[in-house]
Amino acid sequence: MIRLAVFSAMGHTIFVVVGLLIYVMATRIGHQRRPPASAMGWVIGIVAFPYVAVPLFLIFGTRKLTRPQRRLHGKAATAHDGGPAWATQLLDSMELPPPVRNEQLVWHADGAHALEGLLALIESATHRLDVCTFIFGNDAVGDAVADALVRSAARGVRVRLLIDAVGSIKTRPKVLRRLRKAGVRVRRFMPVMHNPRRGRMNLRNHRKLTVADGVHVWTGGRNLAVEYFIDRPGAPAWVDLSHEARGALAAQAHAQFDADWRSASGRVNRVSSHVQAAEAAGGDSWAQWVATGPDHADDTVHALLMAASYHAEKRILAVTPYFVPDDALLQAWCMACRRGVEVSLIVPGRSNHRLADWARERALRELCAAGGKVWLAPRMVHAKAIVVDDVLALSGSLNLDARSLFLNYEVMTAFYSSEQVQWLERWFARQLAAAQPYRARQPGVLRDICEGVVRSVGFQL
Secondary structure, three states: OHHHHHHHHHHHHHHHHHHHHHHHHHHHHOOOOOOHHHHHHHHHHHHHOHHHHHHHHHHHOOOOOOOOOOOOOOOOOOOOOOOOHHHHHHHHHOOOOOOEEEEEEEEEOOHHHHHHHHHHHHHHOOOEEEEEEOOEOOOHHHHHHHHHHHHHHHOOOEEEEEEEOOOOOOOOHHHHHHHHHOOOEEEEEOOOOOOHHHOOOOOOEOOOEEEEOOOEEEEEOOOEOHHHOOOEOOEOOOEOOEEEEEEHHHHHHHHHHHHHHHOOOOOOOOOOOOHHHHOOOOOOEEEEEEEEOOOOOOOHHHHHHHHHHHHOOOEEEEEOOOEEOOHHHHHHHHHHHHOOOEEEEEEEOOOOOHHHHHHHHHHHHHHHHOOOEEEEEOOOEOOOEEEEOOOEEEEEOOOEEHHHHHOOEEEEEEEOOHHHHHHHHHHHHHHHHHOEEOOOOOOOHHHHHHHHHHHHHHHHO
């Protein structure tokens, strides 16, 4: 009995050591850099619950599917016209497509206007039409989009629909069968049941974009479901943002869709930063396609937000449905507050994810303590946007939480033209006028523990 106990203790210790070794080797060899809180969470989990944490790490632990591919011979990153050098040089160094001129940029703050623009874009396609969404709803909006796709395919347009396998898990199979029967090519991004060597179930495609003929793109934060567009009795449409562009930004979006389409089963396909540069069109509206996720070696949007925190001189305006940033970004914003930068954040008074509301409290209290201003919107806000001084605006699919910043496939559009930055500033002011200031309150012991658990477990893995 004593020998069995000794052997069991030794076996357990060996299993823990091997689990830690797997974590270290997979993280270092695979360039799987993690935020400190996430790394600590995995290590503690492997030590405390090895028989659960090790299998979970093998299933969910991969964060990046590509490795850094830096320029050789010490070629320096170059600044581009249309944007602040600190931003364009940084993004150029991470091998993203450069800023490009566009013939037209149109914002959609109103859901009905956004849906009208989306359906008109689909109807305008003559050769090819590509649609990518996280959620494809079983409702009036989903049906309207499906009908439009069927009509496009019927007139000879090559139509492709890419939906995330987890986000659209409730999409009715008969809808997808109807689309396929009509000639629409449909793919699910990384199906739940697939070869683990071809991607990870924990890495989801949260990008939203529709591209017609490679020259017209509709993108932003809206999924293809009714709550993002249309008021219903007792349930007003969520506050959200999307935008359309005609010109070279659409070419960058089309290249992104092609890469995502090929990557749907887990293959890694990088978007070239050179093809899009050659396709720049005329126009006065400067914008840049800024994708981030497992298909990029760098956490591109996180890096841009960190740089913005230190370069901002006057203000940082932000709106997000879920605010659970990593410690580095939160501290960068707090330091910006302490050096006199106005940091204002809008979040919904109550979001559609109760756990997210619990997890955000620590970050909100810390930001307020540093001098930041937090505002609670009366309705569900699903928009994701950031304004830095008068030189940069960002809008797209990325939430300010660890999942969007470090795990999901996401995309933001960076706007550099004063017209676009000022439009988003005015939109932000309208949201601010309807919001109430957040009052930070010190939590009790039990609440504090629960917030820590939810933040660590729900938003770090």
